[in-house]
Amino acid sequence: MKFIKTPVKGMCDMLPSDMRLREHIFAMIRETYATYGFMQIETPVMEHIENLTSKQGGDNEKLIFKVMKRGAELQRALDAGKQELADNGLRYDLTVPLSRYYANNKEKLPSPFKALQMGSVWRADNPQKGRFRQFTQCDIDILGDETNLAEIELITATSAMLTKIFAEIDITDFTIHINDRKILRAAALQAGFQEEDITSVLISLDKFDKIGLQGIRSELLENGYAASAVDAYLSMYENLQEGISCADFCKEISEEYLEASVVENMDEILACVKPMLADGVKIVFDPTLVRGMGYYTGPIFEISIDGYSFSIAGGGRYDEMIGKFSGQDVSASGFSIGFERIITILKDHMDKAGQSVQNGTVFLLDKKVSLERKQEIFAKAKQLRAEGNVVSIQPMRKNVKRQIEMLEAEGFQKFEKIYE
């Protein structure tokens, strides 16, 4: 029999210490969002292949693990040749499933609906350090709330959750960046770009952190845009003052391109969120924030933490997506938490973040222990467990030193060797 010990390529076995940390963080996420009225839901890991290849997933659609048809259906597809051999696929994100779920269950759910999803997603990506083919995503979404109450709830809840988690490794500081797709669009139009240029211009602006303004200038010129538009555009992003207000940034933009309500909306979000944040947490209007996905339609936001180049959470308003799936317009705003990134940061501080077995006692029983003595030990264990202690009863190994060392590594502290 051919047997393979290692997990499938790019996927991980979780050791007990991994699981203790992950379950601890899952519980904190679950508890925090619950106090904000978010409700946990779950969808099957598989979706109809038609839904996964509906052009909402961008490049992720190239990375789908496809699940083969079975039985007669598979045979028909094989006989026909060139036909789709898969009927299902593993989800590559939690947004497509949420859209289908909402279309399927809307009548049974409150409106607005505040959803929390935690689950694995799969992408047949080239495995890299810290990037896996099965990984956990954690999304919160508010469906059916067209007001900025949605953004305020999403941002304050997520900030409260992160404050709680990072407190365990003595990190108190992180920054919430916020912008609005409508402002990004208006700035480009104001500079002289055309509506159809905007996607491409934003792809260049999105590289601000990596290539700087000069890099963006070269790229825009290379892409054939008029120097006048490029200059006008970049002048808006030059010499940005730290902490510039949304109104200040937008004051040169004509009302033709930007309704006053967009700036008011941003000011309200900032004014409501700021007093809710813990010491060390900042929220800043960041006119260079773009965020990759094309489906955002309003406020967008991202959370960064000093010393790490990646963002640990990101999201925004996407009012036009759920409707594409459900056939009915539904406003939506969501935040996706980089669960695996948070785990990475916590592991960097494992001395503080590690979760051990607490107050663990192990009774190590010699082979010759009598029935009566065993009964005593089990009764004693019952008592200790009832008091909330962890107790394990096991045979004493010849190499009892190693046996104890391995248990100590998991956090067990007390060891009682039981002889007759």
Added chain:
Amino acid sequence: MKFIKTPVKGMCDMLPSDMRLREHIFAMIRETYATYGFMQIETPVMEHIENLTSKQGGDNEKLIFKVMKRGAELQRALDAGKQELADNGLRYDLTVPLSRYYANNKEKLPSPFKALQMGSVWRADNPQKGRFRQFTQCDIDILGDETNLAEIELITATSAMLTKIFAEIDITDFTIHINDRKILRAAALQAGFQEEDITSVLISLDKFDKIGLQGIRSELLENGYAASAVDAYLSMYENLQEGISCADFCKEISEEYLEASVVENMDEILACVKPMLADGVKIVFDPTLVRGMGYYTGPIFEISIDGYSFSIAGGGRYDEMIGKFSGQDVSASGFSIGFERIITILKDHMDKAGQSVQNGTVFLLDKKVSLERKQEIFAKAKQLRAEGNVVSIQPMRKNVKRQIEMLEAEGFQKFEKIYE
């Protein structure tokens, strides 16, 4: 765009009320087994197709959801024709993954290793009422303990867990049935069957509850066994007294077929488990208990509950399986909890088992509420949340009556309409 609202055939969307119940039970399972020193682990949902088709999974191997090869590898397989098009498959149980996991990670784990797994498994079965193609399994296993301490820990921990869960719906009574494969084997040999008949004879005995002794007699005779052996065999199972001891049942069996240590082992398990059980819980030696899977080698056990025809947990010792995977002998004993069956029973008592949002307050904000008033509401919510309350802030809908009804259905209790 073709878009399908319903989940994949035979799979379920979990509503918030489903998730509250499931998460509540997950937490109770996790906490109870933790106090017995079990450690949670997790494996990827996908396994190498070679491991899944290694003949350890019985009929489940026919029900595998196969994951297709990708890119050039898929093309090669298609071009070659008749080749395996899948490289992975979704796991159909948690035992094959545990075997691979232990082979892969043994050096990093204590020995004996007490594992807790909770996770989904997939079987492309014909969907039936209460039977799904994705469902949750919950397994505890002790690897590397050849003594009966393993069985005693497995049974007492599982019994404690079930007592805790069923207390919530005022059920206190359930029965643990226990037998030993070695006794089943010896009884058949004693009656005159041959070693090679045993599997088939046990398949008939396993139908005791369904077809009774007369049914078994007919089946054995139809299968061509000698009437003398059949009569001798069935006389052992006739007029069984309730609560018959293992020693009494075995007293006619020759030492040639059954070592005295097997009966001693059973007596020790019973003597150690009995004093640990809560009021209403019984453990009985049940000589007719067989359990389906072929891989058991020693004690086997099952838990039944009055009023339900299905068992809610089952397991046993399987000393020869892990070794087949890892190439090294490892004794093993495990218990598989019928998570979905427990959920079914709890839902039958939903009035008692339902989990609601506790102490939930909803602020419903009129459109015209000013920024200052919003800030006040958010500050008030912050205070309430800090005190452990659930608070949701959302826009007031035109149909506020229905809005409130749907929130009440989830358990929210207080509603404050906020006008300017």
